[in-house]
Amino acid sequence: MSFFKGLFTNRAKLGVALVSLLLCFYLVVLVQRGWVLLTAPELTAKAMGLAYLVLPVVGAWALLRELLFGSRTEQMAHILAEEGRLPVDDLPRTPAGRIVRAAADAQFPAYKAETEAAPEDWRSWFRLSCAYDAAGDRTRARRTMRQAGRLFAAGSRTGNRRNA
Numbered sequence: 001m002s003f004f005k006g007l008f009t010n011r012a013k014l015g016v017a018l019v020s021l022l023l024c025f026y027l028v029v030l031v032q033r034g035w036v037l038l039t040a041p042e043l044t045a046k047a048m049g050l051a052y053l054v055l056p057v058v059g060a061w062a063l064l065r066e067l068l069f070g071s072r073t074e075q076m077a078h079i080l081a082e083e084g085r086l087p088v089d090d091l092p093r094t095p096a097g098r099i100v101r102a103a104a105d106a107q108f109p110a111y112k113a114e115t116e117a118a119p120e121d122w123r124s125w126f127r128l129s130c131a132y133d134a135a136g137d138r139t140r141a142r143r144t145m146r147q148a149g150r151l152f153a154a155g156s157r158t159g160n161r162r163n164a
Helices: 011-038 043-083 101-117 122-134 138-157
Strands: none
Touching: 011 043, 043 122, 043 138, 101 122, 122 138
């Protein structure tokens, strides 16, 4: 898994690893407390214990999903960087460092047209996601990156990850 590559030299990855470790510890404590309540003689305690056992399952699923999302996004970014096809971050910025929205909006139609022309190419979805992010629409950026990830994963199953 590429997540561990550069773990101790990349502050963002180190932060993710620390938060993930804390969440895992919390989930273990929840399971332990859930088991204690589940083995108690009172019916109310058993119900609470069952709820305590469901929460770690949901938490573990969410953690795994986000870690896989990050890992897959990183893999796609590395491939695009090798190919020289990553979107260039040359948009003007405000004094606070934020991208000027009008400039991002002006570039957006080109990325959207590229994706409409090649809807099965994960690269175009990745670049469209970057355009959404630059325009400040994080919800669509994330949804679009998930679509890129699905196409990327489908390509890896067919052996067509790099050649789309």
